[in-house]
């Protein structure tokens with residue numbers, strides 16, 4: 280009885296298998312017919328790369344002699360440079376490609392065929408379109424867009440690459456040599472660095488050099504200037520935005536600068552200006568190494584090395600409750616102090632030479648030289664705006680004279696015009712802006728024409744004066760000073776940088 284049941288079951292299984300095989304056969308034939316009708320050309324190969332079938336249209340495109348069979352021959356014998364064998368080997372489809380046959384550009388598609396066990400048993404190649412010429416405008420447009428995208432990507436990558444190395448950080452004084460030694464050691468360790476120094480002492484430049492000498496040099500270097508970004512935009516700028524986080528946020532996520540620095544260095548400039556409300560969120564990034572975009576309930580892991588910089592006294596800000604103590608200790612792992620220019624007068628000459636060379640490259644012509652008296656004059660100034668102020672002064676001095684040498688007389692007036700408390704009238708009445716007020720360094724009596732200051736200089740001096748007064752009135756608080764002047768915080772910060780004014784120390788110096 281059991282044997283009878285077994286043989287009935289076996290017969291049923293055989294009948295089902297035969298039905299399935301028949302069905303598969305019919306489907307395969309229908310598919311081949313469909314290929315033949317739908318496509319400009321179609322070819323089928325087996326796992327060994329042998330042609331099993333090719334439709335007449337493909338044969339015609341190849342100019343194949345109708346008498347010669349293509350079946351049973353290696354696919355490359357029939358279609359030179361065919362890539363169907365690669366599709367068999369990889370098991371991956373080439374959904375769309377442009378392929379040249381007999382000098383004609385064809386739009387083709389290659390798809391692997393798999394058996395029930397998922398093994399690749401062959402491949403089918405289809406010519407989707409054989410008149411690529413008519414697609415040329417579209418293809419050109421696409422290629423153009425791809426080129427633009429590549430250029431934009433390259434430019435962005437360049438902008439995010441470190442701009443300076445240690446060798447460009449000029450200075451032979453003991454203080455700078457020590458700083459560079461410490462910075463080189465810091466670069467090798469993947470730890471947080473805090474750069475402390477007055478405005479224009481080279482904090483940003485050193486941050487770039489640290490990144491360039493670190494293991495992260497191939498990664499991005501992303502700078503955020505906390506003081507230059509309005510408070511209400513800073514959170515989104517730093518942490519990013521989830522889709523639809525607020526009205527107008529759009530429906531695509533926007534990466535913040537912290538995320539953009541992933542794998543590289545995040546340079547937080549003017550960290551002392553970070554609003555208290557964001558300080559705790561930043562602390563979390565440093566502690567947990569993850570960032571939570573605005574309006575998101577998801578955290579994203581980030582791998583960044585943080586370099587922070589400030590011209591403020593962060594310790595004092597902690598005492599005054601304006602900076603979180605826990606964030607301060609997180610940042611202050613390795614503090615590096617950048618000495619002001621007045622503490623390293625010997626560096627002025629090499630710095631000035633390098634800056635004049637840079638000017639000559641930018642503006643063309645040969646670099647100007649400084650006379651000994653000019654160097655001595657520069658060394659008598661106390662440089663509240665440090666190297667940036669020196670660079671601005673040399674640029675203006677170079678504009679004032681066509682001579683190859685810049686002498687003390689060219690510098691006196693410019694230095695006097697930049698002094699705190701100088702008003703528009705001062706240079707003409709008190710100190711001569713061109714020939715100078717210092718009798719020791721003046722080269723001779725000035726003519727009336729020489730005492731007239733270019734309007735640009737006069738306006739700049741007036742602006743500098745107004746900024747200094749506002750800072751003094753606001754007790755050094757930038758936001759307040761910007762308000763007094765009726766300009767935005769960002770504009771105010773830019774002006775400070777342009778004039779080389781150190782915001783923390785308003786009023787006369789030296």
Ligand SMILES: Nc1ncnc2c1ncn2[C@@H]1O[C@H](COP(=O)(O)OP(=O)(O)OP(=O)(O)O)[C@@H](O)[C@H]1O
Pocket residue numbers: 447448449450476477478479480481482483484485548589590630633666667670776
């Ligand atoms: N040691 C140096 N060698 C050569 N150039 C320097 C040096 N220090 C500063 N500079 C130049 O001086 C200018 C100001 O430097 P930088 O912006 O790095 O200063 P900073 O301390 O970051 O200023 P701020 O605090 O105002 O942002 C830049 O043009 C920089 O190239």
